[in-house]
Amino acid sequence: MAGVSHPGKQPTVKEVAQHAGVSPMTVSRTLAGGANVRPDLQERVLAAVRELGYHRNENARSLRPGQASGLIGVAITNLGNPYYGNFALGVEEAVAETGRRIVLGNTGGDPARERQLVADFMGRQVEGLVLVPSGGPSDHLRPERLGDVPLVLASRRIYGLDVDVVLLDDVGGAYRGTRALLDAGHTRIGYLGNVSSAFTGARRYEGYMRALDERGIEVDPDLVFREHHDSGSASDATRRLLDLERPPTAIFSANNRNSVGALHEIGRRLRGGASAAELPALVSFDDFELAELMPVPVTVVDHDPRELGREAARLLLSRLRIGDRTQVPARVVEMPVRLAPPPSD
Amino acid sequence: MAGVSHPGKQPTVKEVAQHAGVSPMTVSRTLAGGANVRPDLQERVLAAVRELGYHRNENARSLRPGQASGLIGVAITNLGNPYYGNFALGVEEAVAETGRRIVLGNTGGDPARERQLVADFMGRQVEGLVLVPSGGPSDHLRPERLGDVPLVLASRRIYGLDVDVVLLDDVGGAYRGTRALLDAGHTRIGYLGNVSSAFTGARRYEGYMRALDERGIEVDPDLVFREHHDSGSASDATRRLLDLERPPTAIFSANNRNSVGALHEIGRRLRGGASAAELPALVSFDDFELAELMPVPVTVVDHDPRELGREAARLLLSRLRIGDRTQVPARVVEMPVRLAPPPSD
Numbered sequence: 001m002a003g004v005s006h007p008g009k010q011p012t013v014k015e016v017a018q019h020a021g022v023s024p025m026t027v028s029r030t031l032a033g034g035a036n037v038r039p040d041l042q043e044r045v046l047a048a049v050r051e052l053g054y055h056r057n058e059n060a061r062s063l064r065p066g067q068a069s070g071l072i073g074v075a076i077t078n079l080g081n082p083y084y085g086n087f088a089l090g091v092e093e094a095v096a097e098t099g100r101r102i103v104l105g106n107t108g109g110d111p112a113r114e115r116q117l118v119a120d121f122m123g124r125q126v127e128g129l130v131l132v133p134s135g136g137p138s139d140h141l142r143p144e145r146l147g148d149v150p151l152v153l154a155s156r157r158i159y160g161l162d163v164d165v166v167l168l169d170d171v172g173g174a175y176r177g178t179r180a181l182l183d184a185g186h187t188r189i190g191y192l193g194n195v196s197s198a199f200t201g202a203r204r205y206e207g208y209m210r211a212l213d214e215r216g217i218e219v220d221p222d223l224v225f226r227e228h229h230d231s232g233s234a235s236d237a238t239r240r241l242l243d244l245e246r247p248p249t250a251i252f253s254a255n256n257r258n259s260v261g262a263l264h265e266i267g268r269r270l271r272g273g274a275s276a277a278e279l280p281a282l283v284s285f286d287d288f289e290l291a292e293l294m295p296v297p298v299t300v301v302d303h304d305p306r307e308l309g310r311e312a313a314r315l316l317l318s319r320l321r322i323g324d325r326t327q328v329p330a331r332v333v334e335m336p337v338r339l340a341p342p343p344s345d
Numbered sequence: 346m347a348g349v350s351h352p353g354k355q356p357t358v359k360e361v362a363q364h365a366g367v368s369p370m371t372v373s374r375t376l377a378g379g380a381n382v383r384p385d386l387q388e389r390v391l392a393a394v395r396e397l398g399y400h401r402n403e404n405a406r407s408l409r410p411g412q413a414s415g416l417i418g419v420a421i422t423n424l425g426n427p428y429y430g431n432f433a434l435g436v437e438e439a440v441a442e443t444g445r446r447i448v449l450g451n452t453g454g455d456p457a458r459e460r461q462l463v464a465d466f467m468g469r470q471v472e473g474l475v476l477v478p479s480g481g482p483s484d485h486l487r488p489e490r491l492g493d494v495p496l497v498l499a500s501r502r503i504y505g506l507d508v509d510v511v512l513l514d515d516v517g518g519a520y521r522g523t524r525a526l527l528d529a530g531h532t533r534i535g536y537l538g539n540v541s542s543a544f545t546g547a548r549r550y551e552g553y554m555r556a557l558d559e560r561g562i563e564v565d566p567d568l569v570f571r572e573h574h575d576s577g578s579a580s581d582a583t584r585r586l587l588d589l590e591r592p593p594t595a596i597f598s599a600n601n602r603n604s605v606g607a608l609h610e611i612g613r614r615l616r617g618g619a620s621a622a623e624l625p626a627l628v629s630f631d632d633f634e635l636a637e638l639m640p641v642p643v644t645v646v647d648h649d650p651r652e653l654g655r656e657a658a659r660l661l662l663s664r665l666r667i668g669d670r671t672q673v674p675a676r677v678v679e680m681p682v683r684l685a686p687p688p689s690d
Contacts, residue, residue, distance in 0.1 A: 031464065039484075046489055070469075071448070079437065080651065085430030092424065092451050101465060103416070104449040106437050119376065120446060124415075139384075144391050260634055267638045289605055293612045294638055306425065 011052040020048035072316065073121030074102045076132045077109045083256060083286060083305045084132070087154065090309020091130055098317060100127065109229070111136020122149065128316040130309075133158055135198050150319035154312045156199035162330045164315040166308055170200050170285075173301040173337035174207025177283040178252050180299055180339060182215055186250040190241045190280065191224045192234055192262060193254030201226060204254040204285055223248050234261025241280075242269065248280055256286035263294060270295055285337075292341070303337040311335060365393035417661065418466030419447045421477045422454045428601060428631060428650045429477070432499065435654020436475055443662060445472065454574070456481020467494065473661040475654075478503055480543050495664035499657045501544035507675045509660040511653055515545050515630075518646040518682035519552025522628040523597050525644055525684060527560055531595040535586045535625065536569045537579055537607060538599030546571060549599040549630055568593050579606025586625075587614065593625055601631035608639060615640055630682075637686070648682040656680060 017024040022041055029037045030045040037045075072095050076084045092102050103124060105117040114134045118141065121129060129151045131141070138158045141151060153165045181189050191208050194201030205226060209219055222244060225237035234257060241248055242265065253259040259282060266279050276295045284291065285301040292298070311333055322328060362369040367386055374382045375390040382390075417440050421429045437447050448469060450462040459479045463486065466474060474496045476486070483503045486496060498510045526534050536553050539546030550571060554564055567589060570582035579602060586593055587610065598604040604627060611624050621640045629636065630646040637643070656678055667673060 031468070079434040080427070080431045082425070082427040082430060085427060085433075086425045088430075088449070089424040089451055092449065096450070101448050101450060101469070103446050104433070104437065105441070105446060106434055123376070124446070263635055263638060267635075288635075289633065290608055290612075290635060290639070293608060293615075293640060294635070295640075 016045065016048045016052055019052060020044040068127045068320075069125045070100045071121075071124060071126045072100055072102050072313075073105070073118070073124070073126040073129045074131075075105045075107050075114055075117045075121070075129070077107050077134060079104070079106045081257065082289075086305040087132070087309040087312075090306035090311075091313045092309075093306075094310045094313030095317065102130075107132075107134050109134050115140045122146065127320060128152070130154060130312050130316060132156065133199075135195075150316055152312045152316045152319075154308060157332070158199075164319065164330055165332045166312045166315065167332065167334050168200075168303050168308065169334045169337050170203035171207040171210070173285055173303070173339070174204040174252065174254065175211045176207075176337075176339045177285060177299065177301045178208045178211035179214075181250045181252065181281065181283055182211060182217075184250075184281070186248075186281065187217060188220070188223065188246065188248045188250075190238075190248035190251040191226070191254070192228060192237055192241075192251060192258040193226045194229050194258075195227055198229075201254060208252055208254075228258055228261065229255075231257050231261035231264060234258040235264045236261075238262040238265035250281040250283070253282060253284045256284060256288045259284035259286065259288060259298075263296075263298075266294075266296055299339065299341055301337050302340045303335060308335050361390065361393045361397055364397060365389040413472045413665075414470045415445045416466075416469060416471045417445055417447050417658075418450070418463070418469070418471035418474045419476075420450045420452050420459060420462045420466070420474070422452050422479060424449070424451045426602065427634075431650040432477070432654040432657075435651035435656075436658045437654075438651075439655045439658030440662065447475075452477075452479050454479050460485045467491065472665060473497070475499060475657050475661060477501065478544070480540075495661055497657045497661045497664075499653060502677070503544075509664065509675050510677045511657045511660065512677065512679050513545075513648050513653065514679045514682050515548035516552040516555070518630055518648070518684070519549040519597065519599065520556045521552075521682075521684045522630060522644065522646045523553045523556035524559075526595040526597065526626065526628055527556060527562075529595070529626070531593075531626065532562060533565070533568060533591065533593045533595075535583075535593035535596040536571070536599070537573060537582055537586075537596060537603040538571045539574050539603075540572055543574075546599060553597055553599075573603055573606065574600075576602050576606035576609060579603040580609045581606075583607040583610035595626040595628070598627060598629045601629060601633045604629035604631065604633060604643075608641075608643075611639075611641055644684065644686055646682050647685045648680060653680050 013024045013027050017027045022045060026037055026041055027045050030042045074088060074091055076088060078084050079088065088104060095102060103121060103126060107114040107117060111134045118129065126149060128149060131151060132154050133156045138161055141161055151163045153163060155167065157165050157167065178189060191205065193205055212219055223241065228234040228237050238261060251262055253262055262282060269279060270276065279296050281297045283299045287300045287302045291300055315331060358369050358372050362372045367390060371382055371386055372390050375387045419433060419436055421433060423429050424433065433449060440447060448466060448471060452459040452462060456479045463474065471494060473494060476496060477499050478501045483506055486506055496508045498508060500512065502510050502512065523534060536550065538550055557564055573579040573582050583606060596607055598607055607627060614624060615621065624641050626642045628644045632645045632647045636645055660676060
């Protein structure tokens, strides 16, 4: 498993260049895609490569002491959600600027899958890890497991794990979103959100409670649904909210999956003959496309997932530049959010 | 560049096991994440790993003849678009079932970036490539460049390149979408789509033309906008369409970026006092969320990007299972699309 056999007969770039009658630079350029190399020279290089059986091997670098694999392991919970697609894009862009690539895995929010992915990434000698934690046990992320491979957590913190974290201003965003509904005169405000164990879910619920508390309004447990992270179950929760004897006049939704679910149910009621005026206003943490065209008023707690990804990558890259990686204390970066009517262009 | 130094002192799993006083299986399980290994045994293994300086190295496998890197290179045009996020998710899921991982890169539709990414992936000795082509020159994808690394193209074909391809039924979907508008009585139907060089753009435009031609309606060049692949420019095109002396009564939009752009402009006109009845109906190639809540009638040409990703991976994996990879002729798989009112739940 650990043994590495020496290929032995692998020719060097210099040998390929001699064989082709070109400079080593021309060989390198041809193998890097052929930009600025005349087609006939490219052909000669490729012929020499074939004859000598040469193959450039980036991964081989990882076996030389002091050389790095150039791979960053990225594990996220749901690549199908545009929020995380943009997050991964931001990480990819920022590490690509340093010539590195991302190995990407989807955990589906499953702690066992996350554990497996991290072990796999470590086995591939990634230079660093960016992880959106699933919220399960975290012993596989302890420093003695990861050695000198830096880890950056995104979206969610793991208490007791002293690593760099990029977060959104969850509490502040939820607080301001809920307060905007209170300012508009709503006093019965439903809450749709993630499972309570999830870090973001707990923080956003805290913001909701703070805003209510400030106005002396007690949280009505009938109005709180905290177990939903897909649009289907959020739709069911909205149905139960709207079927209450005293339904809420507004809903604070803690993420875009819940917002979409709530709007599906609102759409069903409109098609069933309800008027928009009897349906709840919505504040959504997370922007979503076409929010400005919804039949009920929607305000979003907006932020930039791509920038969150870039920031996670920046923290990781700065660790890779530091000789002693434990010299700088772990940083927690909170990215700003913005309360906004949906963009109208 | 090609030289590989032999680490030499790298201990084996067996030596780690002896040092820790456990079985080699316990070492392997601990390094794979620790599932089913007692915490105290894990601690002993990790202590031995630290003392001996052992590190599992998956990439090292790629240096042994006949062993593979376990990496699949995936290059897509826009990870921020939920269509491609779901596509990448499908590829990742299917290759993960065989213990492989994806190295993911975003080309932004830039041919130079694509060329660079493919060269980088080859340097990392990926076992296979999945590519959504950017539409530029394709000499970097020729067989003599890729050697025995199989390539699967997704969404777009490159003529003259004899490799496996997964496509959507672009022509059929656009034809049926346009015909649905004709059946509803529309005769002036705007077209919003991609740059004409893009393969999907050409195919979807062909479907639009066929449906009009069948009814003896000539294409009015004033109604055709084919240069738009982001929602901002599609929004501008929609404004120009609606400002025509004889504006279209319906729009066929060739992808979800164009649909979102068209709807932004429609929303602006509604806020400016237009009534929904004077605004165009829309058929959108590509589903998008909350389509059923739009203020104008929207029909979608629906399909499953995640399944498209899974199919691309299946084609690639089948090539990896075939000894002589050129034995089986290149396959073109067209995935079905479905004309549907937006899902109402």
